[in-house]
Amino acid sequence: MKEPVFERNKHVYHNETFVELVKDAVRFFNGTPVHTLPPPESFQGTGVYALYYIGNNSLYGTYSGLNRLDYRNPIYVGKAVPEGWRQSRISDAEDSNSRELYTRLREHSRSIKAPGDLDAKDFMCRFVIFEKDGSDMIGSIEATLIKINVPLWNSAVDGFGNHDPGSGRYEQAKSDWDVIHVGRPWAQKCKGVPTDKKVILGNIKTHEAAIK
Amino acid sequence: MKEPVFERNKHVYHNETFVELVKDAVRFFNGTPVHTLPPPESFQGTGVYALYYIGNNSLYGTYSGLNRLDYRNPIYVGKAVPEGWRQSRISDAEDSNSRELYTRLREHSRSIKAPGDLDAKDFMCRFVIFEKDGSDMIGSIEATLIKINVPLWNSAVDGFGNHDPGSGRYEQAKSDWDVIHVGRPWAQKCKGVPTDKKVILGNIKTHEAAIK
Numbered sequence: 001m002k003e004p005v006f007e008r009n010k011h012v013y014h015n016e017t018f019v020e021l022v023k024d025a026v027r028f029f030n031g032t033p034v035h036t037l038p039p040p041e042s043f044q045g046t047g048v049y050a051l052y053y054i055g056n057n058s059l060y061g062t063y064s065g066l067n068r069l070d071y072r073n074p075i076y077v078g079k080a081v082p083e084g085w086r087q088s089r090i091s092d093a094e095d096s097n098s099r100e101l102y103t104r105l106r107e108h109s110r111s112i113k114a115p116g117d118l119d120a121k122d123f124m125c126r127f128v129i130f131e132k133d134g135s136d137m138i139g140s141i142e143a144t145l146i147k148i149n150v151p152l153w154n155s156a157v158d159g160f161g162n163h164d165p166g167s168g169r170y171e172q173a174k175s176d177w178d179v180i181h182v183g184r185p186w187a188q189k190c191k192g193v194p195t196d197k198k199v200i201l202g203n204i205k206t207h208e209a210a211i212k
Numbered sequence: 213m214k215e216p217v218f219e220r221n222k223h224v225y226h227n228e229t230f231v232e233l234v235k236d237a238v239r240f241f242n243g244t245p246v247h248t249l250p251p252p253e254s255f256q257g258t259g260v261y262a263l264y265y266i267g268n269n270s271l272y273g274t275y276s277g278l279n280r281l282d283y284r285n286p287i288y289v290g291k292a293v294p295e296g297w298r299q300s301r302i303s304d305a306e307d308s309n310s311r312e313l314y315t316r317l318r319e320h321s322r323s324i325k326a327p328g329d330l331d332a333k334d335f336m337c338r339f340v341i342f343e344k345d346g347s348d349m350i351g352s353i354e355a356t357l358i359k360i361n362v363p364l365w366n367s368a369v370d371g372f373g374n375h376d377p378g379s380g381r382y383e384q385a386k387s388d389w390d391v392i393h394v395g396r397p398w399a400q401k402c403k404g405v406p407t408d409k410k411v412i413l414g415n416i417k418t419h420e421a422a423i424k
Contacts, residue, residue: 008341010245011245011259011339012342015233015237018348024227028225033218043220043223044220045224129223129225131224134227139352
């Protein structure tokens with residue numbers, strides 16, 4: 001069989017609808033009620049969320065300042081998709097019974113409470129639930145919110161969203177987040193050489209100067 | 213400040229446009245030319261791809277049979293997003309210069325050549341490039357193609373798309389894919405207890421019986 005000649009333009013997908021749709025979802029996101037971290041009650045669903053810092057820790061003063069009158073600058077954006085989603089092992093019906101989004105937000109509040117220098121009360125969250133076929137938008141909306149906001153804990157400081165790597169994987173270094181906020185028990189087990197704390201603090205200063 | 217009462221329905225996003233848009237992109241995908249693995253020339257872009265098996269390895273006879281007259285059942289679906297995408301460290305301008313999709317397909321052909329029991333000539337690929345803002349659709353389209361096709365190497369057998377875990381992480385077990393296709397040098401370094409080969413072969417049989 002003769003292979004077709006390669007023509008790049010035959011492989012490029014164009015559809016302006018998507019850009020408008022994402023903007024619509026982002027606008028919806030920014031209009032949803034803001035809640036404590038974790039939200040006051042458990043709920044079903046998967047989706048996208050943002051965390052806003054409004055406390056007095058001097059490391060994140062720029063964020064507190066920017067969020068003084070409005071929840072404008074998230075310090076972290078993330079998504080919660082059902083377990084097994086990557087392997088397509090779950091059906092849409094199971095999706096809708098998942099409490100993954102609430103669980104993820106609660107997990108974040110635990111991460112924040114583990115070190116002594118942050119207070120979960122200083123964090124507020126916003127979140128949108130995507131159901132059924134709409135759940136396939138989750139990745140795109142998360143990516144867009146990260147691209148628009150460049151949240152500090154998604155960019156200059158990595159590792160906040162990490163999970164316990166589990167036994168057999170503790171040879172790796174603890175994340176930047178765990179270097180500056182010491183307390184998550186599993187992070188203490190990581191034996192690799194982490195980034196120097198001074199370097200991370202410098203990265204934070206550079207980042208905050210850029211978003212001011 | 214009094215927190216608003218939690219009302220789940222205020223957080224649920226509805227938009228039927230997305231479902232139609234994804235279908236449009238999937239139809240476009242299924243109409244693109246099929247090429248060898250890797251494609252005959254390098255090209256710029258990031259996007260989504262599928263690999264189709266048409267060879268004689270008895271493990272994957274069901275796939276060869278189903279693809280006899282048409283490239284219908286991918287054995288693997290994946291995406292290629294620019295490096296640093298998750299951290300939003302790159303701009304859209306840099307996106308468009310990335311050769312990530314071609315690089316990923318070439319990497320897959322190397323994985324296939326590493327063991328002695330597969331031949332890259334027995335694999336064909338289909339791929340769609342998403343540019344600029346459209347690149348945010350990549351995750352959704354990949355998820356949809358996986359959900360529709362339930363490709364064997366995305367579901368019953370995991371690990372084909374893995375990268376070298378790198379020094380400090382070889383305590384983990386080699387993946388199911390590396391148990392049945394022995395040859396990738398870095399997989400040999402993984403010291404954990406992998407899935408039993410018989411179990412994996414059983415999973416493949418069950419999977420192929422289900423898609424026949």
